[in-house]
Amino acid sequence: MSPLLSVQCINASYGEAQVLRDVSLDVAAGEVVTLVGRNGAGKTTLLRCLMGLHRPTAGTVTLDGADITGLPAHRRARRGLGLVPDDRGIFASLSVEENLRLPPGISDSAWSMDRVYESFPVLKERRKFPGTKLSGGEQQMLAIARVLRMGARLLLCDEPTEGLSPVLVRQIGDILRDVKAAGVTVLLVEQNVRFASTVADRHYLLAQGRVAQTLDNTEVKEREHELLEYLGI
Amino acid sequence: MTDLLQHAFNGLVNGSFYALLALGLAVIFGMLGVVNFAHGAFYMLGAFGAFILLNEAGVNFWVALLVVPLALGAVGMALERLLVRRLVALDPLYNFLLTFGLTLILQDLLRMKYGSQPQPYPQPAGLRGTVDLGLFDFPAYQVFVLVFSVLVSVGAWLLLARTRVGMIIRAATERPELTRAMGIDVGRWISPVFGFGIALAALSGVLAAPMRAVSPLMGADLIILVFAVVVIGGLGSIFGSVAAGFLIGMLQALGNVYVPGLATTSVFILMAVVLLWRPAGLFGREETAV
Numbered sequence: 438m439s440p441l442l443s444v445q446c447i448n449a450s451y452g453e454a455q456v457l458r459d460v461s462l463d464v465a466a467g468e469v470v471t472l473v474g475r476n477g478a479g480k481t482t483l484l485r486c487l488m489g490l491h492r493p494t495a496g497t498v499t500l501d502g503a504d505i506t507g508l509p510a511h512r513r514a515r516r517g518l519g520l521v522p523d524d525r526g527i528f529a530s531l532s533v534e535e536n537l538r539l540p541p542g543i544s545d546s547a548w549s550m551d552r553v554y555e556s557f558p559v560l561k562e563r564r565k566f567p568g569t570k571l572s573g574g575e576q577q578m579l580a581i582a583r584v585l586r587m588g589a590r591l592l593l594c595d596e597p598t599e600g601l602s603p604v605l606v607r608q609i610g611d612i613l614r615d616v617k618a619a620g621v622t623v624l625l626v627e628q629n630v631r632f633a634s635t636v637a638d639r640h641y642l643l644a645q646g647r648v649a650q651t652l653d654n655t656e657v658k659e660r661e662h663e664l665l666e667y668l669g670i
Numbered sequence: 671m672t673d674l675l676q677h678a679f680n681g682l683v684n685g686s687f688y689a690l691l692a693l694g695l696a697v698i699f700g701m702l703g704v705v706n707f708a709h710g711a712f713y714m715l716g717a718f719g720a721f722i723l724l725n726e727a728g729v730n731f732w733v734a735l736l737v738v739p740l741a742l743g744a745v746g747m748a749l750e751r752l753l754v755r756r757l758v759a760l761d762p763l764y765n766f767l768l769t770f771g772l773t774l775i776l777q778d779l780l781r782m783k784y785g786s787q788p789q790p791y792p793q794p795a796g797l798r799g800t801v802d803l804g805l806f807d808f809p810a811y812q813v814f815v816l817v818f819s820v821l822v823s824v825g826a827w828l829l830l831a832r833t834r835v836g837m838i839i840r841a842a843t844e845r846p847e848l849t850r851a852m853g854i855d856v857g858r859w860i861s862p863v864f865g866f867g868i869a870l871a872a873l874s875g876v877l878a879a880p881m882r883a884v885s886p887l888m889g890a891d892l893i894i895l896v897f898a899v900v901v902i903g904g905l906g907s908i909f910g911s912v913a914a915g916f917l918i919g920m921l922q923a924l925g926n927v928y929v930p931g932l933a934t935t936s937v938f939i940l941m942a943v944v945l946l947w948r949p950a951g952l953f954g955r956e957e958t959a960v
Contacts, residue, residue, distance in 0.1 A: 488851050514853030526848045530840045538834075539841055540852040587853060 439502055441466040441622050442487070442591055447496035449479070449486050456482045457493070458646045464591070469613065469623040471633040473652075474643035475668055480626040481523055483643070484593045487624075488520045489513045500591070515543050519589025523596050523626075525576040527568035534564040536579055540587035546620075547588030556615070557582050574605035581612060585621070592616065592623045598632055610636050630657055630664050676806045677923045683812045685919020686819030687713075687874050691892070692899040692911035693826055694870035699905060700843035701863045703762060704754060708769035709871050710893030711776040712742055716875020717884045718780055721791050731794035731880065738876050739869040746868025747861045754864065773890070780886040788883030797880075815877050822873065823912045830908055839863060895934070898941045904954025914952060 440463035449457040456479045464470045472480045485491035487498055489510035497506045505513055520526070528536055537553060537560070554561035557578050563571060571579060577597050584592055597613075598606045606629070613623060613636045627633040633640060634657045642650040642664075657664065691713060698706050719738035723729035729737070749772075757764040793811050800807040830836035841849045842856045850856050875889070882888060899918050903910030918937055925933040932939075944952060 490847055490851060509855075510847070510850040511853050511855045514851055520848075520851045522848065522851075526845070526851075528841050528844050528848075530844050531837060535837050539837060539849075539854070541854070543853060583852070 440464055441468075441501055442624065443499040444483075444487070445497045445499070447483065447486055447493045447498070449482055449491060449493045451482075456646050457486070460496070460643070460646070460648055462641050462648060464622055464624055466590075466622055467617070467620060468639065469617050469625060469637045471625045471627045471637040471640045472643055473627060473630055473633060473640050473664070473668070476628075478643040479646040480643055481595055484520070484595055484624070484626060487513075487593055488518055490520075514540065514587065514589075517543065517588070517590035519584025519587055519592050521577075521580045521584060521592060521594040521597060523599065525573075525580045527571070527576050527579055529567055529569040531568055532564065533560055533566050533568055533571065533579060536568045537583055537586050540583060542586070542588055544588040544590075546590070548582075548585045550586070553582045553586050574601055574608065577601065577605075577609060578612065581609075581616070585616065590622060592621060592625075594623060595626045596628065597625070598627065598629055606632055628668055630661060630668070634658055634661075672805050673927075674924070676808070677927050678920050679803070679806075679808060679816075680812070681920035681923025682916055683816050683919070684923060685916035686816050687878060687892070687915075688896055688899045688919050689823055689912045689915025690819055690870050690874040690877075691896045692903060692915045693823060693908065694867035695896060695900050696903070696905070696908055696911035697826075697839075697870075698864055698867035699900070700908070701839060702750075702754070702758060702860060704758065704765045704769075704864075705762065705897075706769050706867065707766055707893070708749075708772045708776070709867075709896065710889030710891075711773040712746070712868050712871040712889070713875040713878070713892065714780070714886060714889035715742055715776065716872035717791070717879040717882075717888060718784075718875075718886075719872065720876045720879045721789055721884045724791065731876075735873070735876050739873040742872035743865040743869030747865035749868075750861045750864040755860070777886045777890065784886065786886055788885040788888075791879040791884050793880045811880055815881065818877065819874075822870070826870075827908065827912070835859075895937060898937050902937075902941050902944050902951055904951025907951060907953045910951055910953025 442464040444460060444462045447457050447460045448455065460483060472483065474480050482491060486493045489508055497504055499505065500516055500518065505516065528539070531539065537550065559575055560579055560582060563575065568579065581592070581597070597609050601609065610632060613625070616623060625633065625637060634654045637654070640652040640657055641648050642652060691709060695706060695709050698704055716738055719742065720731065720734035723734050723738070753768060754765055757768060797811040797814050799810055801810045801813055830839060838849070838854055838859060842854070842859060846856050878888070899914045900911050902918065903914030921940070922933050922937060925936045929936070
């Protein structure tokens with residue numbers, strides 16, 4: 438079976454600085470895959486290239502067998518890519534409910550507002566609040582709930598646990614496992630390898646803009662110390 | 671006391687023009703990041719549109735009030751597609767220069783045909799004379815301008831705050847890139863928003879025709895002040911620009927009575943003070959550090 442997402446030899450740069458070099462990776466439908474790497478390894482740039490927010494200098498991105506390399510961001514979203522950006526991307530001028538209603542439902546698998554509120558009761562309580570009046574954890578939930586409501590098939594999650602307390606990190610872990618159980622595929626950028634090994638099936642280690650290694654969960658557990666040292670945590 | 675109220679009321683009427691013009695500028699700036707210097711020229715074209723329709727075709731004020739903003743709004747959309755769009759990716763200064771140049775061309779074209787002498791435009795039938803406001807009599811047309819401007823401002827606010835289109839515009843104003851990642855074709859809304867802003871400028875021009883003389887330079891005198899209004903209200907803040915418009919109209923009218931020499935200068939002094947005190951303007955949102 439062909440993978441849901443296939444990235445072939447992506448190169449990207451900001452001005453003169455090349456950030457990604459020949460990055461290739463595959464994500465199968467239903468998988469949770471993480472991108473691990475130091476700050477500046479190119480993880481966020483890769484997600485931006487996948488979403489269509491940054492133009493790669495070379496390479497192709499294929500979603501469900503179709504080449505989407507040249508598509509603008511909004512058409513990629515309508516094909517099922519859902520971005521949860523590193524700063525959570527909550528609109529301050531929109532209420533919580535408006536943040537949820539902003540993306541159009543793109544498929545039958547789009548969550549209804551009722552389903553969102555059932556899964557995230559705290560968002561229902563705060564639905565009239567401006568989006569940025571939520572706590573960090575609540576904003577993260579809102580960012581994830583928003584792309585689920587759109588009906589995204591592949592979540593591009595950029596460090597969802599960054600800056601959250603251990604309790605909230607566990608909660609985000611539960612949410613991601615639920616998301617996976619609901620059949621949604623996730624590509625997760627994560628520095629916290631211990632957290633990553635509890636939610637993901639496979640891991641790509643990104644170093645200096647290249648895929649350095651691919652690891653499975655057992656390898657991550659065995660080499661946790663080495664990885665943590667490498668990541669500088 | 672009655673005198674004071676009357677001046678304040680007069681100020682609110684002048685403020686109506688500031689509010690409508692500032693609203694259009696703020697919407698355009700928010701969505702496109704373009705400082706539209708030609709806004710004053712479209713205000714002037716609005717007034718001339720009404721004037722020409724009346725003199726060449728006998729079209730009355732009420733029809734002009736509907737037709738002229740629609741027509742100039744369409745011109746605005748074409749302008750966005752043909753010229754403004756091409757410069758948006760460059761430094762904002764390029765669009766500032768484009769709209770400034772356009773202003774000079776439009777002013778001179780009308781000056782060639784009509785000269786720079788102010789032209790009179792009659793008050794519409796039914797709005798001549800005065801109305802009794804209890805404390806004082808006030809010209810009926812001025813009362814109409816104030817009420818109409820408040821209604822248009824409230825309508826624009828409802829559109830932005832309560833409709834899906836408004837939600838998209840707010841989101842795209844705040845973070846255009848992220849809005850696209852949410853599956854929304856932001857580019858599709860840019861022309862209509864630009865056209866809408868221009869239509870508001872044209873609308874205030876038509877409203878101004880019976881009150882102020884119609885002349886090619888009428889917009890140039892006004893636009894600098896409206897820029898100050900937008901800055902005081904908070905760049906890109908819809909509510910702020912409208913509130914600041916009415917507020918400054920009133921301050922200016924009162925200033926005219928009590929410190930005649932400083933009336934116009936006072937607006938810029940106010941602007942400097944507001945910027946020192948609240949750099950994002952009275953109603954602006956502080957940018958969060960990325």
